[in-house]
């Protein structure tokens with residue numbers, strides 16, 4: 749099943765699986781937001797270019813075809829403003845983690861909260877996941893706030909769970925279970 753639809757409640761945002769013809773838009777927004785994104789993410793490197801975007805898109809398409817791993821662009825009225833997707837996924841325990849990013853100019857308007865809500869609806873609903881994790885550096889207040897706003901429970905801090913360049917970084921771990929999500933909706 750493909751996952752491309754208008755987000756619930758309004759028609760201005762759309763989540764779409766990455767396609768090859770999105771590589772230029774992806775490169776442009778990531779290069780323009782490199783400094784902003786590099787603060788908390790490791791993949792937007794100083795030399796990020798179209799080849800990197802294309803490699804990501806091909807990998808995303810393979811992972812979707814092979815395992816149903818979602819990787820989606822976030823489009824606001826036809827303009828690419830961010831991305832959201834599944835990271836570490838453990839099928840045996842029906843558990844997955846979400847990663848996401850927004851262009852700096854798209855922040856502060858609730859876009860990511862709406863995108864995460866929509867993806868979690870899908871994962872803990874039709875796709876049968878039991879647990880969705882959001883992990884963020886404790887200093888990444890904006891990212892932690894997305895999880896907190898949606899009612900994810902903070903389970904603790906996983907020490908040195910992430911590597912950013914040559915530094916090991918702690919992660920605040922938030923999780924939502926299917927029953928909690930159903931009860932809160």
Ligand SMILES: CC(C)(COP(=O)(O)OP(=O)(O)OC[C@H]1O[C@@H](n2cnc3c(N)ncnc32)[C@H](O)[C@@H]1OP(=O)(O)O)[C@@H](O)C(=O)NCCC(=O)NCCS
Pocket residue numbers: 784785788789847848849850851854855856857858859860861862883884885888890891893894
């Ligand atoms: C993490 C990131 C996606 C959060 O973006 P964001 O804009 O703060 O998140 P949202 O889109 O959910 O918007 C929330 C903000 O919009 C406001 N808002 C306005 N309308 C809203 C609505 N309808 N619903 C929710 N929030 C709303 C909120 O009050 C909040 O603003 P505040 O921070 O001033 O309180 C963004 O900062 C980012 O891309 N950072 C760099 C990459 C990164 O860190 N990724 C995560 C790695 S773990």
